[in-house]
Amino acid sequence: MHSSSPYKLSGPTVVSFSGGRTSAYMLRQVLDSNTDLDDMVITFANTGKEHPATLDFVRECAERWAVPIVWLEFRDDDTGFAVVDYATASRQGEPFEALIRKRKYLPNPVTRFCTIDLKIRIIHKYLRSLGLSTEEAPVDMMTGIRADEPRRVVKIRNRKSTSESKWAKMVMPLADAGVGVQDVTDFWASQPFDLMLSTINGRTLEGNCDLCFLKGAKQVYSIIASDCGQPMRKGDWWARQEREVVSTGEFTGDGARFRFDRPSYQQMLDYADTQFDMFADHDEAIACFCGD
Numbered sequence: 001m002h003s004s005s006p007y008k009l010s011g012p013t014v015v016s017f018s019g020g021r022t023s024a025y026m027l028r029q030v031l032d033s034n035t036d037l038d039d040m041v042i043t044f045a046n047t048g049k050e051h052p053a054t055l056d057f058v059r060e061c062a063e064r065w066a067v068p069i070v071w072l073e074f075r076d077d078d079t080g081f082a083v084v085d086y087a088t089a090s091r092q093g094e095p096f097e098a099l100i101r102k103r104k105y106l107p108n109p110v111t112r113f114c115t116i117d118l119k120i121r122i123i124h125k126y127l128r129s130l131g132l133s134t135e136e137a138p139v140d141m142m143t144g145i146r147a148d149e150p151r152r153v154v155k156i157r158n159r160k161s162t163s164e165s166k167w168a169k170m171v172m173p174l175a176d177a178g179v180g181v182q183d184v185t186d187f188w189a190s191q192p193f194d195l196m197l198s199t200i201n202g203r204t205l206e207g208n209c210d211l212c213f214l215k216g217a218k219q220v221y222s223i224i225a226s227d228c229g230q231p232m233r234k235g236d237w238w239a240r241q242e243r244e245v246v247s248t249g250e251f252t253g254d255g256a257r258f259r260f261d262r263p264s265y266q267q268m269l270d271y272a273d274t275q276f277d278m279f280a281d282h283d284e285a286i287a288c289f290c291g292d
């Protein structure tokens, strides 16, 4: 491998694994491009609202590729994070909810503190607990942004470093290597395992937090509707956060809803229930000889 490969490590490097196909692809390229991996730390920050298939995929990548992936979660305590694993990872949104309780308002498309506090900050806190991401031990932070995401590339390149990320240099090897969504799709088509979430044009709609407010309204609603009649509906958690923040009386403006420009999560749940009930009495299949 030529030493100028964007995947080549040049000192302590953190691979920030989101649990998606793109960042897993990046991890695979890094593993294939380096013989000495002692300087690499791989992290996965779990918000507690990840799809179960994402957690399965993170575990499978670590097992099949024989690499340690450190699972991190936000905690509202002096340490600020906890190291968990597949078995102990939160699955009911607990880290996210703890952050909302601490902040006393909800994140929204402008103030996306969830991604900062549930992911970026805890990774740096964890690194500092290892003596990394400091003036004496700066790190490269590899993040899985592709070449076909130019707005994200520019945003990250222009980002001012905070006190936390001062000693971490953002590197985007996929963007540097010209990797686009089709390359990632082709790669996974040839692998013996995959993330078990469907894609549309290579994009995984159910990735990241299940009903993230940054997802399109139709996408959020279709996930809510597909959960109708289930005992554990993903939308209940989001509706409860909106209800409970409002009920503390501390917020009347922005911060009491994830989004003001579309129906609340409870309204979407109620609407989906109405639609579901319309068909409930007509759901019996009629027996015939054809079978299945």
Ligand code: SF4
Pocket (backbone or CB within 6 Å): 047, 107, 112, 114, 115, 118, 208, 209, 211, 212, 213, 214
């Ligand atoms: S996926 Fe959405 S809701 Fe979850 S941390 Fe990121 S921005 Fe926040």
